[in-house]
Amino acid sequence: MVHVLTFRPVILRLKSIIDLAPDDEAAFERLPMTVREFPADLDIVRDGDRPHQCCFVLQGLTCRYKVIADGRRQILAFNIPGDMPDLQSLHLDIMDHSVATVVPSRLGFVPHAAMHELCNSRPGVAAALWRETLIDGATFRAKITGIGRMSARARVAHLFCELLLRLDVIGLADGFRYKLPLTQTELGDALGLSVVHVNRILQDLRTDEIIAVERRTVTILNWEQLKAVGQFDPTYLQLRAKPSVELFGGN
Amino acid sequence: MVHVLTFRPVILRLKSIIDLAPDDEAAFERLPMTVREFPADLDIVRDGDRPHQCCFVLQGLTCRYKVIADGRRQILAFNIPGDMPDLQSLHLDIMDHSVATVVPSRLGFVPHAAMHELCNSRPGVAAALWRETLIDGATFRAKITGIGRMSARARVAHLFCELLLRLDVIGLADGFRYKLPLTQTELGDALGLSVVHVNRILQDLRTDEIIAVERRTVTILNWEQLKAVGQFDPTYLQLRAKPSVELFGGN
DNA sequence: CGAAACTTTGAAAAGGATCAAACTTTGTGG
DNA sequence: CCACAAAGTTTGATCCTTTTCAAAGTTTCG
Numbered sequence: 001m002v003h004v005l006t007f008r009p010v011i012l013r014l015k016s017i018i019d020l021a022p023d024d025e026a027a028f029e030r031l032p033m034t035v036r037e038f039p040a041d042l043d044i045v046r047d048g049d050r051p052h053q054c055c056f057v058l059q060g061l062t063c064r065y066k067v068i069a070d071g072r073r074q075i076l077a078f079n080i081p082g083d084m085p086d087l088q089s090l091h092l093d094i095m096d097h098s099v100a101t102v103v104p105s106r107l108g109f110v111p112h113a114a115m116h117e118l119c120n121s122r123p124g125v126a127a128a129l130w131r132e133t134l135i136d137g138a139t140f141r142a143k144i145t146g147i148g149r150m151s152a153r154a155r156v157a158h159l160f161c162e163l164l165l166r167l168d169v170i171g172l173a174d175g176f177r178y179k180l181p182l183t184q185t186e187l188g189d190a191l192g193l194s195v196v197h198v199n200r201i202l203q204d205l206r207t208d209e210i211i212a213v214e215r216r217t218v219t220i221l222n223w224e225q226l227k228a229v230g231q232f233d234p235t236y237l238q239l240r241a242k243p244s245v246e247l248f249g250g251n
Numbered sequence: 252m253v254h255v256l257t258f259r260p261v262i263l264r265l266k267s268i269i270d271l272a273p274d275d276e277a278a279f280e281r282l283p284m285t286v287r288e289f290p291a292d293l294d295i296v297r298d299g300d301r302p303h304q305c306c307f308v309l310q311g312l313t314c315r316y317k318v319i320a321d322g323r324r325q326i327l328a329f330n331i332p333g334d335m336p337d338l339q340s341l342h343l344d345i346m347d348h349s350v351a352t353v354v355p356s357r358l359g360f361v362p363h364a365a366m367h368e369l370c371n372s373r374p375g376v377a378a379a380l381w382r383e384t385l386i387d388g389a390t391f392r393a394k395i396t397g398i399g400r401m402s403a404r405a406r407v408a409h410l411f412c413e414l415l416l417r418l419d420v421i422g423l424a425d426g427f428r429y430k431l432p433l434t435q436t437e438l439g440d441a442l443g444l445s446v447v448h449v450n451r452i453l454q455d456l457r458t459d460e461i462i463a464v465e466r467r468t469v470t471i472l473n474w475e476q477l478k479a480v481g482q483f484d485p486t487y488l489q490l491r492a493k494p495s496v497e498l499f500g501g502n
Numbered sequence: 503c504g505a506a507a508c509t510t511t512g513a514a515a516a517g518g519a520t521c522a523a524a525c526t527t528t529g530t531g532g
Numbered sequence: 533c534c535a536c537a538a539a540g541t542t543t544g545a546t547c548c549t550t551t552t553c554a555a556a557g558t559t560t561c562g
Contacts, residue, residue, distance in 0.1 A: 074400045076396070138343065184508075184510095
């Protein structure tokens with residue numbers, strides 16, 4: 001059934017953070033979702049919009065960002081398949097930031113009305129979604145701490161750690177390697193750094209044989225050291241189970 | 252009735268962000284709350300804790316913060332009366348940061364069980380609280396953008412703008428003046444800046460007759476310019492009504 | 503194949519951090 | 533209520549991480 005397949009990353013994601021009852025899962029999958037394909041670098045929702053639907057990333061990569069006065073932007077988060085980048089719009093009518101595709105992506109849309117109905121009839125789903133938005137907040141806190149107090153090198157390392165775990169949950173990590181179709185400019189916008197500096201940090205990390213980034217693929221060569229450099233503690237992601245690869249074995 | 256008085260800032264806060272039904276408000280006020288006084292600089296909840304109750308700021312000032320490896324800290328948010336600094340613990344069992352008093356404060360505590368019960372029996376309250384945690388997230392996003400992409404001067408200005416609006420809602424702003432019992436070190440920890448630099452920025456803002464900070468009191472001398480310097484747009488606070496002072500008149 | 507996008511390199515500049523020390527305010531105990 | 537210690541603010545000087553600017557390579561893709 002095609003419909004089930006399209007919802008798959010979302011279900012994987014929700015199950016990674018909460019013990020979703022089979023009934024709730026089934027009800028979730030019955031949501032009326034419209035699926036659309038988008039090219040790269042297209043705004044899906046804009047700062048100031050009042051959306052009447054929620055967006056699901058089914059395939060590809062999107063980001064949430066804010067633009068400041070001089071035109072530069074700050075990327076707040078990357079959204080991988082299974083993510084719901086504007087879930088907050090369910091309770092906040094006006095957008096305080098934008099959501100855009102980073103690469104060509106397949107997105108699903110569900111009307112707010114249907115989401116509210118589901119939340120009202122199934123407290124389990126409501127709790128799962130609330131929890132999801134709270135993890136979102138926790139991720140923002142980790143980011144604030146990184147940008148506010150940590151070195152450029154640590155921030156880059158932290159981001160690569162976080163992405164490995166999140167991608168692993170939805171089956172998009174291949175051991176210590178994953179596809180990451182980001183330009184260095186985008187990395188800089190996400191980390192509060194200039195492109196030039198991102199480039200130099202990446203070279204340093206490669207020289208130290210901690211990670212390698214080539215052809216839009218990240219390979220983590222030394223996980224322990226990467227975690228140490230990024231001061232990475234996955235608690236904030238609130239994952240229920242250990243990741244499928246032995247990322248945290250022995251300590 | 253003393254009980255009603257203690258809950259007052261929380262009710263004011265909730266009503267500022269949502270149209271709370273009288274029944275919901277009454278039910279909220281019947282929550283079993285334990286009130287305690289705390290001295291300054293005391294941890295209320297610690298990173299790694301698994302709280303079984305929610306904390307309400309009734310009087311004073313608290314902050315949420317994270318400590319990094321070298322011992323420095325990043326303050327994630329200041330909490331004024333009416334705030335619920337660890338509301339997230341309702342759905343995230345383990346704390347990813349700490350909450351501490353900044354000055355001597357009066358806090359209220361409500362068991363998670365009572366909160367869950369209230370949320371289950373009153374969807375209106377659940378929605379209000381969910382909305383509150385989402386605004387929390389929006390505030391984090393504003394902070395990420397500030398620290399990641401804006402100058403020190405802009406960040407300081409933005410913080411003073413935000414605090415005026417939030418304090419106004421609970422009746423703790425006196426026109427363009429409010430008490431802010433923060434040291435410059437604490438301001439620096441919140442803005443990702445060194446004390447020395449905070450000090451210099453404050454002097455600049457005073458020289459430019461934009462704000463004056465003296466004896467723990469902030470006076471905004473030129474609101475329009477402060478907003479401009481901080482690129483402040485209050486949308487993210489999702490306040491229902493215009494603030495009581497004429498902060499946004501004419502534009 | 504060629505244009506556009508992206509990465510890399512070098513050099514110079516700047517914003518902010520750090521260090522050190524003096525000055526001021528606040529709070530406390532005698 | 534004064535004296536003093538502790539906490540907080542201010543100043544100056546120097547250092548350093550990161551930015552900016554500019555231009556040369558390299559990939560990607562139509």
